[in-house]
Amino acid sequence: MLQTTEKEVSPKPGEKKGISVGLILGFLIVLLALPTVINFYAPGMVDFWTHGVPHLAQSIIVIVACCLIIWKASDGFETASDYIGDQLGMEAGVKGATINAIGSSLPELFTTFFFLVVQKDATGFAGGIGTTAGSAVFNAMIIPAAVILSVSYSLKRGVTVDKRVILRDGLFLIFAELLLVVLLNSTEMTWLHGVILMLIYGGYIAILKFFKISNADGDSEEEEEEEDEYVDGSIVGRLKSFMVLNIENAVLGGKAMSKGLAWSLLAVATVIIGLACHLLAEACVMLGEALNVAPFIIAIIFAAAATSVPDTFISIKDAKKGNYNDAVANALGSNIFDICFALGFPLAIYCFFNGNIPMGTGEASSFVGEFRVLLLIFTVLAFFIYYFGNKMGKSKAFMLFGLYGAFLLYTLAYVYAPDSVSGIRSFLASSNDFFSQFNILN
Numbered sequence: 001m002l003q004t005t006e007k008e009v010s011p012k013p014g015e016k017k018g019i020s021v022g023l024i025l026g027f028l029i030v031l032l033a034l035p036t037v038i039n040f041y042a043p044g045m046v047d048f049w050t051h052g053v054p055h056l057a058q059s060i061i062v063i064v065a066c067c068l069i070i071w072k073a074s075d076g077f078e079t080a081s082d083y084i085g086d087q088l089g090m091e092a093g094v095k096g097a098t099i100n101a102i103g104s105s106l107p108e109l110f111t112t113f114f115f116l117v118v119q120k121d122a123t124g125f126a127g128g129i130g131t132t133a134g135s136a137v138f139n140a141m142i143i144p145a146a147v148i149l150s151v152s153y154s155l156k157r158g159v160t161v162d163k164r165v166i167l168r169d170g171l172f173l174i175f176a177e178l179l180l181v182v183l184l185n186s187t188e189m190t191w192l193h194g195v196i197l198m199l200i201y202g203g204y205i206a207i208l209k210f211f212k213i214s215n216a217d218g219d220s221e222e223e224e225e226e227e228d229e230y231v232d233g234s235i236v237g238r239l240k241s242f243m244v245l246n247i248e249n250a251v252l253g254g255k256a257m258s259k260g261l262a263w264s265l266l267a268v269a270t271v272i273i274g275l276a277c278h279l280l281a282e283a284c285v286m287l288g289e290a291l292n293v294a295p296f297i298i299a300i301i302f303a304a305a306a307t308s309v310p311d312t313f314i315s316i317k318d319a320k321k322g323n324y325n326d327a328v329a330n331a332l333g334s335n336i337f338d339i340c341f342a343l344g345f346p347l348a349i350y351c352f353f354n355g356n357i358p359m360g361t362g363e364a365s366s367f368v369g370e371f372r373v374l375l376l377i378f379t380v381l382a383f384f385i386y387y388f389g390n391k392m393g394k395s396k397a398f399m400l401f402g403l404y405g406a407f408l409l410y411t412l413a414y415v416y417a418p419d420s421v422s423g424i425r426s427f428l429a430s431s432n433d434f435f436s437q438f439n440i441l442n
Contacts, residue, residue: 058286059287060287063287063303063306066277067305069245069272070309071309071313072247073272073276076247077266079248079257081103083262084262087259102337105341106273107280108342110274111299113346113350115127115281116350129296130295130297134301135304135308136177137375139331139335140382141400141401142401142404143315143331144382144397145398146312146397147319150319154320166332166386167387173383180339180343180372182439184368185433189357191349193344194346195348197343198344201336201340234253237253251265284299315330315331370429373428378403381403385403
């Protein structure tokens with residue numbers, strides 16, 4: 001005789017326990033970060049609180065807090081945008097390149113914009129370049145490596161990716177980076193540069209729409225069965241959810257998703273991500289001052305890693321469901337979005353209202369050219385690691401980690417021991433000069 005069992009609802013006390021732990025964590029983050037947040041807008045008001053804590057410690061605290069806020073708020077943005085995309089009847093490939101890409105790369109877009117707003121010159125633009133360049137390297141190397149190791153150790157198997165996906169997204173990414181290197185060799189950046197980059201992204205969407213690749217992952221996708229969870233829809237319950245950065249519960253309050261609630265969730269998540277990215281840009285500037293390092297150098301490591309957290313968790317989640325193509329395509333597709341739209345859109349908007357950005361011949365200009373060529377080289381190397389071989393196993397994961405380590409070592413040497421990498425810098429500069437001859441906008 002068949003016996004039916006009802007799924008037990010998670011008890012309310014357990015929910016309270018989970019919330020209390022989250023509240024403690026959230027309270028500690030606010031306690032540590034609030035003095036610095038106030039200091040950004042009202043210097044001197046919190047001297048009694050900070051007791052002379054160096055800007056270095058304050059900046060790192062804010063960067064870590066922003067990383068956590070961006071990660072949690074991006075979950076809410078992804079949930080809302082995915083629902084809206086389904087309601088609009090968008091095809092999977094197009095939705096992935098637009099709605100999902102915006103959801104995972106919105107932090108890069110906001111951070112780039114706020115670097116322009118904060119610095120208002122080539123240094124600010126270099127900060128945006130640093131964020132997108134560092135994020136691109138992180139996405140291309142750390143995310144696939146994390147996916148491979150996650151699947152290898154948790155599911156005890158390797159990762160097989162359709163090589164057509166690698167060819168489609170990988171080659172377009174290399175093309176986009178080549179174009180960016182050419183466009184950056186201009187005496188000044190204009191709104192037209194931003195529009196061209198956005199048009200290139202439109203071309204990528206067209207390719208996804210007309211050259212579809214079916215999901216041929218070895219394992220069928222299995223949706224994880226979610227347990228019913230007690231959600232306190234009262235004002236107090238929503239405030240508790242908000243305090244632990246559970247934006248979805250705070251907005252929905254246990255109600256079923258609808259168009260109105262989806263747009264509300266999208267708006268709230270966007271505002272929170274925007275504020276966190278503003279603080280992130282400010283914290284990078286402060287950390288640069290504390291270390292006597294240009295903000296764009298800080299951006300290429302700290303801001304880039306902080307804004308890439310959503311992509312990492314989205315890709316690992318896809319891979320554990322067996323969607324290996326989606327996991328790798330998310331990393332490559334996010335890079336295309338970062339280069340073309342997350343950089344192009346803020347550039348176009350800022351230049352349209354504030355005028356062109358003169359690049360000059362200073363450190364910021366040199367940084368922009370050299371690191372974009374370096375990014376192109378690392379992307380090509382990562383592409384070869386992806387493409388050759390039947391599977392992406394642990395050896396490839398460690399190779400990708402090694403590439404990212406080399407990128408960080410070069411960045412640190414660029415700052416603290418420039419003579420040790422003078423030969424590499426000369427090569428990158430000469431390569432950048434070679435690409436400059438193809439810039440018809442100069």
